[in-house]
Amino acid sequence: RMNYIYDNKYYLTFTMRADGSSRFNWLPGAKNQQWGYFPSAVAAWSLKGEDFLKDNTTVSEMKLRLGWGQTGQQEGVADYGYFANYSMSNGVNGSFYDTAKDGYLARPNAYNPALKWETTTTTNVGIDYGFLNSRVTGSLDVYYKKTTDLINYAAVAAMSNFRNQVNQNIGSMKNVGFEFAINAKAIQTKDLQLTLGYNLTYNKNEITDLIDDDPNYYVATGGISGGTGVNCQAHAVGHPMSSFYVYQQIYDEAGKPIQGAYVDRNGDGTISEKDKYFYKSPNAPWTMGFNARLDYKNWDFGFNLRANLGNYVFNDRMSDYYNVGTSSLFESVSGNYFNNRPKYSVEYGWNAYDASSYLSDRWVQNASFLKLDNITVGYSFQNLFKCGSYDGIAGRLYATVNNVFTITKYKGIDPEVFGGIDNSVYPRPFSMVLGLSLSF
Known part of the structure; x- marks a missing residue:
């Protein structure tokens, strides 16, 4: 890493990172895919140091930044996945040798000797600002990210490997967006202080080639x-x-979904795989957060709000509740409904007769949300049990409530689902904490 500062106004930083991983090929004859080299450079200009701003009492900080850099990613890749791995076993499946012997060599696991680092190149322009003796501070960044050699499981040609899918570099994608943050000391007196913070992020994601x-x-x-x-x-x-790729559901006049009835999007007169379409994304284009802290003498109070806007979730749990086998809908002898069967299946009369029942766009649901993550109330004290030269005990008594509430249209348990597929039956816990910290 190298830093250069000139006249306390102009800044240059250059870094070079080299990462080696046993997840990529280093064998003789390979292109040394084990190592990835990731440089970065940042230039900054402090406008506050210039003559036209240095005596300005309103502007306490103003800095422009320009950055470029690369990072590498290898998550989801198995160790030594670039060559054939064999394991001994005494089972009977896939035996290449007589199972009556001590053991046999099974077929190797799937492998890809050509797999290499996934690389993200980021270019960003930003500004750091401060006003009114830094009572208002924040930043704004605009960025463009290009990711190449995306790592993902994808299908391979028949007989070319030992599985129908293998980890490989499948293509590229881009992310374009901005990040804005502002913090303010809204009230600042001897006994009363109020600090507010807000951040807003926008990101547009797109696959550019495969x-x-x-x-x-x-x-x-x-x-x-x-x-x-x-x-x-x-x-x-x-x-x-990871856009949702589903069938477009048809509904009756009462708004009730008709099982197996989907829009014939290609107009060939039949419903097939070719009629699926890309519908919504699990990635929220807009995210934001708001926090506040109020201090009055020895008391403090604070909370954190967070929101995602525009993200969707595939409600896998609800899909399961509706799509059940006919034996689960009807009693085999009398043909009557079981009283304890899933109410959704009984209500709509759906059964899991084909895969399209699971891939209706009705399971893709708006998962935008507003969450109050936590609330904290505390009381600080000093000089407790003070005696003579002994300063006593200092400390803080506090109470925190986590996962206070969620506002959302999502019909599942929790709209905040990593990857956009909700197959969880466990809600995020609501918790209360009472704590005491002491300093003797």
Whole structure:
């Protein structure tokens, strides 16, 4: 790392990072994919140090930044996944040798000797600002990120490997957006202080190319619990990553979904895989947060709010509740409904007769939310039990409530779902903490 500062106004920083990983090929004859080299550079200009601002009492800080850098990613890649790994076993499946012997060599696991680092190149322009003796501070950044050699499981040609899918570098994507933050000391007196903070982020994500130039090519992802090998998401050029790839549901006049009835989007007269379409994204384009802290003498009070806007979730739990086998809907002897069967299935009369039942766009639900993450109230004290030269005990008594409330239209348990597929039956816990910290 190298830093250069000139006249306390102009700043240059350059870094070079080298990462090596046993997850990538280093064997003789390979292109030394084990190592990734990731440089970065930042230039900054402090306008506050210039003559036209240094005596300005309103502006306490103003700095422009320009940055460029690369980072590497290897998550989700198995160790030594670039060559054939064999294991001994005494089972009977896939035996290459007589099972009566001590053991046999099973087929190797799937591997990809060509797999290499996923690289993200980021360019950003930013400004740091402060006003009124730094009572108001914040920053604004605009960025462009290009990720190449995306790592993901994707299908391979038959007989080319030992599985139908293998980890590989499938293509590229871009992210464009901005990040804004502002903090303010709204009230600042001897006994009363109020501090407020707000941040806002916008991000647009798009797959820009994939390993196959076919305009209809996509990489299936996002496995769900319904059916066998069913995926509800896909990576495709021109769409956000992990977009939902589903059938367009048809409803009756009462607004009730009709099972197996979907829009024939390609107009060929039949409903098939070709009628699925890309519908919504699990990635929230807008995220924001708000926090506040109020101090009055020895008392303090604070809270944190957080919101995601525009993200969607595939309600895998609800899909399971509706799509059940016919034996679960009807009693085998009398044909009557079981009283304890899922009410959704009985209400709509759906059964899991094909995979399309699990891939209706009705399961893709608006998961925008506003959450009050926590509230804290505290009381600080000093000189407790003070005696003579002994200063006594200092400390703070506080109470915190976590996961206070969530406002959302989402019909599942929790709209905040990583990856956009909700298959959890456990809610996020509501908790209360009472604490005491002491200093003797």
